[in-house]
Amino acid sequence: xxxxxxxxxxxxxxxxxPSATPNLRQQLLVLYLGTSALDSDVIxxxxxxxxGRSRPTMGDSxxxxxxxxxxxxxxxxxxxxxxxxxxxxxxxxYDTAYLPYEFIFERLVDLTA
Amino acid sequence: xxxxxxxKHLLTSVEMAHFVSHGSVxxxxxxxxxxxxxxxxxxxxxxxxxxxGTPLDVVFPVGSFVRELLDLPAVAGAVQSLVGxxxxxDHHAVHIRPPHGGEAQNMxxxxxxxxxxxxxDVQLMYYPREVTLEQGGTLSVPGTxxxxxxxxxxxxxQNLAGQTRLTCPAGTVVLLHHGIWHGGRRNDSDQPRxxxxxxxxxxxxxxxxxxxxxxxxxxxxxxxxxxxxxTNANExxxxxxxxxxxxxxxxxxxxxxxxxYLTRETIRPTHLAPGATDVRLGSGRSxxxxxx
Numbered sequence: 016x017x018x019x020x021x022x023x024x025x026x027x028x029x030x031x032x033p034s035a036t037p038n039l040r041q042q043l044l045v046l047y048l049g050t051s052a053l054d055s056d057v058i059x060x061x062x063x064x065x066x067g068r069s070r071p072t073m074g075d076s077x078x079x080x081x082x083x084x085x086x087x088x089x090x091x092x093x094x095x096x097x098x099x100x101x102x103x104x105x106x107x108x109y110d111t112a113y114l115p116y117e118f119i120f121e122r123l124v125d126l127t128a
Numbered sequence: 129x130x131x132x133x134x135x136k137h138l139l140t141s142v143e144m145a146h147f148v149s150h151g152s153v154x155x156x157x158x159x160x161x162x163x164x165x166x167x168x169x170x171x172x173x174x175x176x177x178x179x180x181g182t183p184l185d186v187v188f189p190v191g192s193f194v195r196e197l198l199d200l201p202a203v204a205g206a207v208q209s210l211v212g213x214x215x216x217x218d219h220h221a222v223h224i225r226p227p228h229g230g231e232a233q234n235m236x237x238x239x240x241x242x243x244x245x246x247x248x249d250v251q252l253m254y255y256p257r258e259v260t261l262e263q264g265g266t267l268s269v270p271g272t273x274x275x276x277x278x279x280x281x282x283x284x285x286q287n288l289a290g291q292t293r294l295t296c297p298a299g300t301v302v303l304l305h306h307g308i309w310h311g312g313r314r315n316d317s318d319q320p321r322x323x324x325x326x327x328x329x330x331x332x333x334x335x336x337x338x339x340x341x342x343x344x345x346x347x348x349x350x351x352x353x354x355x356x357x358x359t360n361a362n363e364x365x366x367x368x369x370x371x372x373x374x375x376x377x378x379x380x381x382x383x384x385x386x387x388x389y390l391t392r393e394t395i396r397p398t399h400l401a402p403g404a405t406d407v408r409l410g411s412g413r414s415x416x417x418x419x420x
Contacts, residue, residue, distance in 0.1 A: 050361050071314070113275075
């Protein structure tokens with residue numbers, strides 16, 4: 016059995032160590048597409064700005080920033096998650112609820128730029 | 129509201145179909161200025177609350193400002209078309225957003241996930257003053273009312289294709305299905321924004337409560353099929369199924385369908401065709417078909 020080493024730092028101290036990228040912040044783009052295909056049309060969109068320089072909110076735009084998910088890739092956004100394709104529960108095949116095709120993108124922004 | 133409204137003031141079938149597809153129906157500038165001018169003082173003073181499910185006559189007695197509003201023929205007719213005569217009051221609330229006040233709400237559905245698949249409540253929203261874009265009227269997403277979500281579980285959705293921001297002339301009344309996705313927006317104007325909301329629960333089966341004279345008008349189907357930006361791909365056809373089910377509920381026509389979806393799924397013949405007589409099938413003890 017491998018001996019367990021005592022951690023060198025407390026969780027608080029370790030997480031207080033300065034970031035290796037102190038000037039980079041994440042911007043998130045969430046796109047809801049018409050189908051599970053990344054090149055299908057954007058039907059919903061949300062943005063979160065880690066720079067703090069803007070505050071996207073509900074109802075802030077009527078036109079999507081990109082026409083398709085692929086268009087966001089082409090513009091430099093990195094896809095970090097897409098929703099799974101879930102089996103339809105028997106008896107509830109027609110139920111509709113949350114939007115099923117969610118794609119989360121990020122890009123890193125230099126605060127000093 | 130205790131007496132039936134004259135049929136000519138009820139919604140038409142086309143207007144009901146609009147409500148089924150959009151989740152709302154708007155009565156623009158339906159309230160006369162004489163009432164609108166008194167409204168702000170009444171709303172500033174506040175309107176006493178009541179326990180959930182109190183009869184309308186108790187909450188808004190004859191002679192009260194709100195009763196005057198609800199007895200306007202067009203308003204009474206629309207309410208009766210949707211929830212029937214003698215609805216009870218779920219709750220009501222005055223919403224005043226001050227100049228340059230508030231933050232945009234996250235998108236949500238009111239109350240909690242509602243397990244009812246047929247019966248619906250109606251929320252009346254009365255705007256005594258003009259609502260401009262700058263005043264940040266309610267954003268809503270037409271056609272979302274039949275999707276089963278739990279309140280701000282949809283808070284991550286900032287914008288959906290086809291969303292609308294309410295702008296309206298003074299004296300407008302909007303009637304909403306309880307499930308519609310919406311959110312209040314920040315008031316960026318110099319004027320306070322007034323809105324008075326009443327949620328009605330039906331006390332009768334919501335069956336053919338409107339003026340059905342135009343039930344065969346082709347515009348009914350056209351309204352039921354209305355598409356919105358967010359319904360343009362996979363989700364749109366499923367919403368047609370939802371709407372067909374709601375139209376069946378409202379009309380009592382159990383055969384009504386849109387694009388054959390609900391009908392096709394019932395095609396499950398059980399009688400045997402004459403040629404299906406090969407007795408060897410299923411007769412083997414091992415149950416492995418042709419392994420005789």
